[in-house]
Amino acid sequence: MSVNIPRGTQDILPGTVEKWQRLERIATDICRTYQYKEIRTPIFEHTELFQRNVGNTTDIVQKEMYTFTDRGDRSLTLRPEGTAAVVRSFVENKMYGDPNQPVKLYYNGPMFRYERPQSGRYRQFVQFGVEAIGSEDPAIDAEVLSLVMDIYRAAGLKKIELVVNSLGDQESRQAHREALINHFEPQIGEFCEDCQSRLEKNPLRILDCKKDREHELMKTAPSILDYLNDYSRTYFEKVQSYLTALDIPFTIDPTLVRGLDYYNHTAFEIMSSAEGFGAITTLCGGGRYNGLVSQMGGPDAPGIGFAFSMERLLAAIEAEGVEWQTDDRLDCYLVSVGEKAKDYTVKLLHDLRLEGIEAERDYQNRKVKAQFKAADRVQARFVAVLGEDELEQNKINLKDMETGEQEEIPLDELTSTLLKKLEAK
Known part of the structure; x- marks a missing residue:
């Protein structure tokens, strides 16, 4: 259904x-x-x-x-x-x-x-x-x-x-109300049912009618400005x-x-x-x-x-046709190679987010090439690549996706390094 x-x-x-x-x-x-x-x-x-x-x-x-x-x-x-x-x-x-x-x-x-x-x-x-x-x-x-x-x-x-x-x-509106009733009453039968019911209840609302806006009496109705x-x-x-x-x-x-x-x-x-x-x-x-x-x-x-x-x-x-300049780019995408590296990125991702860095990782068990394509789709500024060898050496590869520059940095310095680079952009 x-x-x-x-x-x-x-x-x-x-x-x-x-x-x-x-x-x-x-x-x-x-x-x-x-x-x-x-x-x-x-x-x-x-x-x-x-x-x-x-x-x-x-x-x-x-x-x-x-x-x-x-x-x-x-x-x-x-x-x-x-x-x-x-x-x-x-x-x-x-x-x-x-x-x-x-x-x-x-x-x-x-x-x-x-x-x-x-x-x-x-x-x-x-x-x-x-x-x-x-x-x-x-x-x-x-x-x-x-x-x-x-x-x-x-x-x-x-x-x-x-x-x-x-x-x-209130005084001005009452005087205008009476003038409107006197103006519309002789021909109120030519107006829609809503306007007819409004004549005594609230004649001012007749002026707001969409159905009878072209009626001749609308054009000559008393103006509130004359009764202020x-x-x-x-x-x-x-x-x-x-x-x-x-x-x-x-x-x-x-x-x-x-x-x-x-x-x-x-x-x-x-x-x-x-x-x-x-x-x-x-x-x-x-x-x-x-x-x-x-x-x-x-x-x-x-x-x-x-x-x-x-x-x-x-x-x-x-x-x-107003054009807004929006910046929806991701700060950093984590690419992992190997099971241990993938497990480690769970906490690494959390640590980055705690510092206000907009970050993401793969949840589909994709190959490295597919992970890089995912980073491109979300317009990541940086991609951090962590393999099992790098994990053992406490290092991580950081790539600037705009310039293509890559560098290997200590794993525990990823957050501070990203913050400095993002601030400089």
């Missing part, structure tokens, strides 16, 4: 996983320079966490969640996004009591959404995200945007565009001024609303303009969520964050 991988998932094999590891190092190293610390939350949470905080009107909650009932008759959901779980942890662990505010966190792990699989989009995908909780300073908005742009630049992307908008505070009160307008202007000071180009798009209910004030997306990337160009999305912490039972602690799919980032890198 053959069992295949579930639809919408993928195996990340050696040869590809190294690209993932490199991206993860880039992202985590940049987070470290910005003083963001890693947080790890459960892969599943109580379903209510996402229903109440992501929003019942969102596609995620209505159509895409993997939800199941456990043996205790509790409804649990595989996490479809990271922010709700991080904020839950922030509240539950009383991180708002930390004297160092805002609390700056990042996460990296699998998320799950039941959606139609396509290039760069999977039902199980890896999301890297950042959350800064505890500050309503527009400068932290600019810092979060600067951080993610630094990640993309360090990954080698050039054809990217930052798009920003303001969703305003003085505080919201000033806040958004500050964010823009900081981005300009940081030399981060951006475009304002008043139709950008994002797909989650908890956003307010700053909202943003980063798009790829690389040829061949695909019809869906969004790489990253995020925004401010000032009421989410209190909604979960915590204090009135404002927050902002972003998340991006690692799969989408890798697809953008491929679309731009």
Whole structure:
């Protein structure tokens, strides 16, 4: 019986996983320079966490969640996004009591959404995200945007565009909500069922509809920017001024609303303009969520964050033809001749690895010539050849595979000699 991988998932094999590891190092190293610390939350949470905080009107909650009932008759959901779980942890662990505010966190792990699989989009995908909780300073908005742009630049992307908008505070959103209802209500019957149900629940989400994006009313819908009160307008202007000071180009798009209910004030997306990337160009999305912490039972602690799919980032890198210089060469391959020499290389290999030398030996009982071919396949810098005569004389032959130079050295000096030669390369 053959069992295949579930639809919408993928195996990340050696040869590809190294690209993932490199991206993860880039992202985590940049987070470290910005003083963001890693947080790890459960892969599943109580379903209510996402229903109440992501929003019942969102596609995620209505159509895409993997939800199941456990043996205790509790409804649990595989996490479809990271922010709700991080904020839950922030509240539950009383991180708002930390004297160092805002609390700056990042996460990296699998998320799950039941959606139609396509290039760069999977039902199980890896999301890297950042959350800064505890500050309503527009400068932290600019810092979060600067951080993610630094990640993309360090990954080698050039054809990217930052798009920003303001969703305003509660007062601004309420005024805009009423204007949207008045605008769409007369012809709402021409829109899809989802939009019709959103009219009263959350009319802002109509602007995010993919089915009706070409409808004439979409083009003339009231702009949130026309309904910002003085505080919201000033806040958004500050964010823009900081981005300009940081030399981060951006475009304002008043139709950008994002797909989650908890956003307010700053909202943003980063798009790829690389040829061949695909019809869906969004790489990253995020925004401010000032009421989410209190909604979960915590204090009135404002927050902002972003998340991006690692799969989408890798697809953008491929679309731009970014070439990475990787060094996967092995430091030393041990070739043995004879049974005693082969047995001795077990400990010798261990000793090399203890000193941080990337080393390997033969496990297939191959002849010497085949062992050298194996060393070539793994691009070994050095090959150390040990025969039974050399073992009795406490010597070993060391060959530099780049220059072809060979030398016989004391066996107990192999590690120190290799360390010096590798450092010199």
